[in-house]
Amino acid sequence: MNALVVFPITMHNYSFSAPACWLYSKNKDKVKGIYGFELTKELVTEYDFFIIELNWFIQLYEFFLIVNYIKKTNSNAKILFGGLYSALKYQELFVRADVDYYIQGDNEGPIDQLLNDYPIDKIPNLVGRTFSNPIDYVFTEGDYKNLEFDLDWFPSYLKYVSKDASYYMEDKNYDRLYEYNDQYNLPMIITSKGGCMIKHSGCENCMGSKHDVLHKIYNRPPIKMDNEALIGLLKKIEKKFKKASMLVISENNYDFTDQYFDIDMSIEIDSNMSVDSIIKMLHSFPRCIMNVGIYEEGVSGTTIRKDYKHLLEAEDENHKISFFVYNKDTDLIDIPDNRRLYSEDTFPKWAYWDFYQDFDSALRFSKLFYSKVSKQRKFIANQ
Template sequence: MNCCVVIPTTKSNYEQGFSAPLAWLFSGYENRVRGIYSVDLTPSAVESFDTFIVELNWFTTLHEFEKIVKFIREYQPRALILFGGLFAQIHYERIFQQYEVDYFIRGDNELPMKLFLEGCKPSLIPNMVGRDFENPIDYRFSAAEFERLEYSLDWFPDYGKYPRYRDSLTFPLPMLLTSKGGCCCIHSGCQYCLGSQTGVLESAYGREPIAMGQRTLMGQLSRLSARFRVFSLYVLTPFSYDFAGQFFDATAMIEIDSPVSLTQARDTLSAFRRCRLMLPLYEEGVMGKTIRADLDELLALEDEEHRLTFFLYDRDISAVAARLPESNRSASLTPIWTSRFFDFSFYRDFEKARSFSREVFYRFPFQLRGGPTTPPWGTPFPRRAKSENRDV
């Protein structure tokens, strides 16, 4: 097998442009797998692979996904195409109907992906779906498997070409998640990370979300800091982790969505050589309403190597403008973000997602460091007359 993992590039300004499992799914298979940004998917590149894995994690890349699949089929008609990601989990049946794809993995994909890359017959792989078969979800990720995850980006040598992934507010790979299969934070009616859609995710994965424990988290952080200079940590669980007395010689980008005390914030920052810590502005967590009373004390924790960013809503900017510099504010919770990128109706409604993904595709240019800005498989900006009411 000679496999190409295709990463879409029309992700708008989404700071978590990569799905976290990419950092561990292909570890150990660097001789069989090569990652490539879709904008670099030339005819010669397509012809050099016999198998493709196309990411469809965020609904904003659906239009690009369609173009990628058509381009692969044009230059490699007999290639095998496996697709996957969050949006794909919800709409895999529709995607099989709409596009010339071959395989999909339902639920957890660690073991199924391993078997697929090792050449096992797809119809014999648990969780695997093909055009003429659908295997049951017999494999489910367990908490014990957190400790066995191995991280590698060797399969994706061009990873650093996308400049957005290098800025200080972006979550770099590898990314360590404290929960798998959904968010374990307590947010009533959360729309930030689809936290209120636990039923949908449980149906897709065939299980409840699994949280990582203290010992496992510290062990994984030690493993990551020994191999990578930079990584990210996304805390999707109640913040019960104790960082007191810990030290990891690395740069970490950390997001915590649940309530965090002043002491916990101090211990977390000091546990890393360099750290950008993103916290909710609110006592209740990222979807809260009560502005923290200890904001000044939190800001006093900063130094040159340890910085804080706070999630806040536009409605609260004026209330904290005098106390919270712009450099400490995240743009993540502005109305367009919560109303579109994490509005579940865009994930639930396939046609709505396709329409908006087309808008994103034509609105945002492709940007690769030292690479082309126009993909060979489709011009990002259509040549059409300007219109006052243009609906791209």
């Protein structure tokens, strides 16, 4: 089966969720990825199977535009949708949108089978309008080492992301609804799958802390990536990519002793790693931008707060560290202004749990977000 994978615009400049970088790697000859604004009548008539990502609720309005355009243009089209917001609202989406399939829980195995023409009724975790297959496929800790990263099937990503050495992507035509430093490049490694393993006080509004909800989605608790798997994945990535990013959101004092990877890396840490371990990780890459949460409630804040200046001393021209703090923390921690990342700004209201819960509120806000996107990026069928 050949599939067209369509990505609505997200909060980053031309980006999408981390799993897509490994979901299609084994079947890159069977899929083509495009952004929603690249969708044309010719593409819709060329394909009969479509995969649409709905990971962030701010994509919701454009998601409906894409679904309606595909179905209106190609009567034979079948649509699989997926992503975090889809997982929360897939039943309502079946009611409101003309979609055909959804995969419950982990989808690495089912996606592979679907693209290789397994019978629909034999694909685990697959849900349709009139059926729901058993949730027999579950990702395990041992599966981390088998992940492969590839973007050859999605040339638009490399076409539109920043091509210079900077992690910051500028666009004067983009009317931002938030302040955000676009440091996060694909491929992205996340050290916990199915929820953040270091949730703490102050996390109540973050989806990663909703372990009870996420357990229902994945039919399992969060899975931590061990040190061996992390090192192995970085070795794979450096063979193919010049840039990558990593979110360390699990309780593991990852050991980067004597490790070096030829990748420009951006890293976000909210973990109980020691200062010495963080410094070793920082200098395991030729260039690295690292953001560390040391706000009072944070896990990393409790472990490195008293020694954060040691991290600043580890900086050089190619290795920089910034700190997530709340305004109230600045009275307690003497961090240079150019090293502060204010958590009030980096966690804006569109990330709040209340929006994920209320479908109509999410739809209204996503329409507002879409209206602020420059014409060059709007879904082409709506222009």
